Amino acid sequence: MKSSRAQRIRGILLVNGVLLLLVLIWLIPVIGLLVSSFRDRFDIQTSPWWAIFPHRKWEVVEKIDPRAQGVDASGPMTIHGVTATFEELRAGVTTPDGQRLQWIGNRRIGTIEVQDKVWAVNWKFTLDNYKQVLQGKTFVYTREDGTVVNIPGDNFYGALLNSVAVAVPSTLIPILIAAFAAYGFAWMNFPGRRLMFVLVVALLVVPLQIALVPILRDYAALNLNGTFLAIWLAHTGFGLPLATYLLFNYISTLPRETLESAFIDGASHFTVFTRLILPLSVPALASFAIFQFLWVWNDYLVALIFLGGDRNFQVVTMRLAAIVGDRGQDWHLLTAGAFVTMVLPLIVFFSLQRYFVRGLLAGSIKG
Amino acid sequence: MQYLERRASMELSPIARWATNLLRIALAVLIPLIAFFILYQGFLFLRAGNASKGTITVIAIVWGVGGVAVLYWVFNWLVEQLPIYWTTRLQPFVFVGPAMAILAWYLFLPTLRTLWISLFSKDGPPGVPLSLLFSSPGEFIALQRAQFVGLGNYVAVFTDRLMREAFRNNIFFWIGIATPLTVIFGLLVAVLADRSKFERFAKAMIFMPMAISFVGAGVIWNFIYEVKPVGSPQIGLLNAIVVGLGGQPQAWPAYTAISPWNNLFLVIIVVWLQTGYAMVLFSAALKGIPEEIIEAARVDGANEIQVFFRIMVPSIRGTIITVTTTVIIFTLKIFDVVWVMTGGQFGTDVIATQFYRQSFIARNSGYGSAIAIVLLIAVIPVMIYNLRRFGEQEAF
Known part of the structure; x- marks a missing residue:
């Protein structure tokens, strides 16, 4: 009896321990990004982000001028009771009492630092990275050696507005169109109904790459390239099969009696749809809305092709990818920029997670 | 409601009935025209992009989503003006039609078009007007043939080192x-x-x-x-x-x-x-x-x-x-x-x-x-x- 209890406790510990480890592994990349985005740009480059945790670090307590000590740097030298060559000192030599000696600078005019190992935390946080990324403000830094550096920022604020202007209609338009179609398929009778729905099901898994070249040609002919309308329609087209399929599955299961009594009262299809079906379908509409919103907000390929190179219309993913390409070492911009692109989807995601999960489960019938 | 309206119109004199019918037809033309005009103006405004970024964003959202809703409303209204025989036959296409049209334009036809383009060399099929096919089919086919490579692209896809x-x-x-x-x-x-x-x-x-x-x-x-x-x-x-x-x-x-x-x-x-x-x-x-x-x-x-x-x-x-x-x-x-x-x-x-x-x-x-x-x-x-x-x- 006792051994089985010990076994159970071990089991519980194992389950929770492994899971906690996995959660940590999943979280660390995001935490590293978030912490770094609040760190000073020089700190990001010179120390790892986990330096915010207490760690042991060498700190200079004394500087010795080797020439004043009268040592000869070309051979072994004895300082603070340690004998070492220049090369060894350059790499750092530990003294018997736990200090470290390090030669800084070149052989002739360098100094020797005496360092103590101390506990340290690097807790210098700033909002400058965000200001720089959002406002496109140029920051002027003066380095320790007196040189002045101009660091241009990036205009994420405009890209954020573009992303909103792209994502909101690209979410609502397909929902509206798909809801009308789903209602038509579920509650109306017309020739070609089955064939049309077969088309919807068949198009569920068609890769959107197949459409890019012809649609780009159409847009060029219609002079639509680089307009919001172009990208709304594209996202609508690519999201429509799944939207119609999901909404049909939901709307076709609504109780028949409710609708029939409305028709007897003389309501038209349009009234029944807007007054009855749409309000009843809110859970399904919300599921797809979150799905589509996250997909459009995070989309890179479709925006890249239809919004093109015009910087005024770039969405956040394009802006971020452009910084990765042009200034891939500017971690102060990249970390803050990445977090700016993530904030809105994360809020939507965590506040409406329930609907999102429901949509995933319903959509999993696909593929 | 509709039933009462119809009865009311039946009791009117023939001239009045003609007048209401005429008015209906006029409205049927006018309302879609007004709707299209307003939507087109919105499109032009957005494309000009003269206003501030925030304003454009808000107007784009209202125009895009509102525009789609208005289009559905207008077409449904039009169909409902028709005799009941036609209303029941056409209304399903008002509901399902737009979705099918977009699916056809964005996914179904592109599949066929991409298949067609894939049979041609670098620039795809030459942009020759289709009317040429009827006026001088020989020239049309010759122009197409000059760029046609058949399955050549597929052979390349499966043999190219980078593709492999x-x-x-x-x-x-x-x-x-x-x-x-x-x-x-x-x-x-x-x-x-x-x-x-x-x-x-x-x-x-x-x-x-x-x-x-x-x-x-x-x-x-x-x-x-x-x-x-x-x-x-x-x-x-x-x-x-x-x-x-x-x-x-x-x-x-x-x-x-x-x-x-x-x-x-x-x-x-x-x-x-x-x-x-x-x-x-x-x-x-x-x-x-x-x-x-x-x-x-x-x-x-x-x-x-x-x-x-x-x-x-x-x-x-x-x-x-x-x-x-x-x-x-x-x-x-x-x-x-x-x-x-x-x-x-x-x-x-x-x-x-x-x-x-x-x-x-x-x-x-x-x-x-x-x-x-x-x-x-x-x-x-x-x-x-x-x-x-x-x-x-x-x-x-």
Whole structure:
């Protein structure tokens, strides 16, 4: 009896321990990004982000001028009771009492630092990275050696507005169109109904790459390239099969009696749809809305092709990818920029997670 | 309401009835015209883009969403003005028509057009007016023929060295490694979370990357793979660990010496992103297994491992197949991560990056279209499976 209890406790510990480890592994990349985005740009480059945790670090307590000590740097030298060559000192030599000696600078005019190992935390946080990324403000830094550096920022604020202007209609338009179609398929009778729905099901898994070249040609002919309308329609087209399929599955299961009594009262299809079906379908509409919103907000390929190179219309993913390409070492911009692109989807995601999960489960019938 | 209106119009004198009919026709023309005019003005305003960014954003949203709603309302109103015979026949097409038109324009016809383009050389089929086919068919065909290469692009797709590399990566690394890893981790987390003390929290955290874009994930993981010269402190987590263990820092995804295994560093990113999806589906499926069955097995002396492999896995077989196919389809089209991390260099090219480079950078639409068709052919089995399942449904 006792051994089985010990076994159970071990089991519980194992389950929770492994899971906690996995959660940590999943979280660390995001935490590293978030912490770094609040760190000073020089700190990001010179120390790892986990330096915010207490760690042991060498700190200079004394500087010795080797020439004043009268040592000869070309051979072994004895300082603070340690004998070492220049090369060894350059790499750092530990003294018997736990200090470290390090030669800084070149052989002739360098100094020797005496360092103590101390506990340290690097807790210098700033909002400058965000200001720089959002406002496109140029920051002027003066380095320790007196040189002045101009660091241009990036205009994420405009890209954020573009992303909103792209994502909101690209979410609502397909929902509206798909809801009308789903209602038509579920509650109306017309020739070609089955064939049309077969088309919807068949198009569920068609890769959107197949459409890019012809649609780009159409847009060029219609002079639509680089307009919001172009990208709304594209996202609508690519999201429509799944939207119609999901909404049909939901709307076709609504109780028949409710609708029939409305028709007897003389309501038209349009009234029944807007007054009855749409309000009843809110859970399904919300599921797809979150799905589509996250997909459009995070989309890179479709925006890249239809919004093109015009910087005024770039969405956040394009802006971020452009910084990765042009200034891939500017971690102060990249970390803050990445977090700016993530904030809105994360809020939507965590506040409406329930609907999102429901949509995933319903959509999993696909593929 | 409508019934009363009709009765009222019947009791009117013939001239008055004509007048109301005329008015109706006039309105039927006028209202759509006004609607189109307003929408077109909105479009022009947006394209001019003279206002401030915020204003444009708000107007774009109102115009786009409102415009679609107005169009539906106008067309429905038009159809409802017709005699009831025509209303019942035409109204379904007001409801279903726009969706079908958009699907046809954006997915169905492009499939055929891409197939057609893929049979031609670099610039695709020549832009000859179709009227020429009727006026002088010989010249039309001759013009088309000059650019026609038949299956030449497909031969190139399957023999080109870069394409072979792309196929290898898609099949071996993305389908062969990324997909099973996603499924295994998803299943592991779902099973562990089900018995843990912090199920909701754990699931939310594993699920969270689903909300992050591939570009964002690319930045996050680039930061982990970041490399600094030997001697200076490593700010990337992976290289800090490697140096701490006495190794050499490397730019891992771009480390060609280990190619093609550097692909694994991209695979990790996608597993990190997609495990949440697999976990959610598995978790729901596991909760659907009746508790009694599992308890009965335990009473019979089965240990946890046996319960997992003999009872849980067979019960959720359907979900495992669904998740696996979804992830395979997804990894087949993988683009953003590779494009942002390596640009397809260092032996990390995939089918979709090749497609993008050929179609939009090299401007070789014939070849690019052939690649897109290959992608389509790869998903056709799933399409057939979906259609077959749909055919079994009673609803239609």
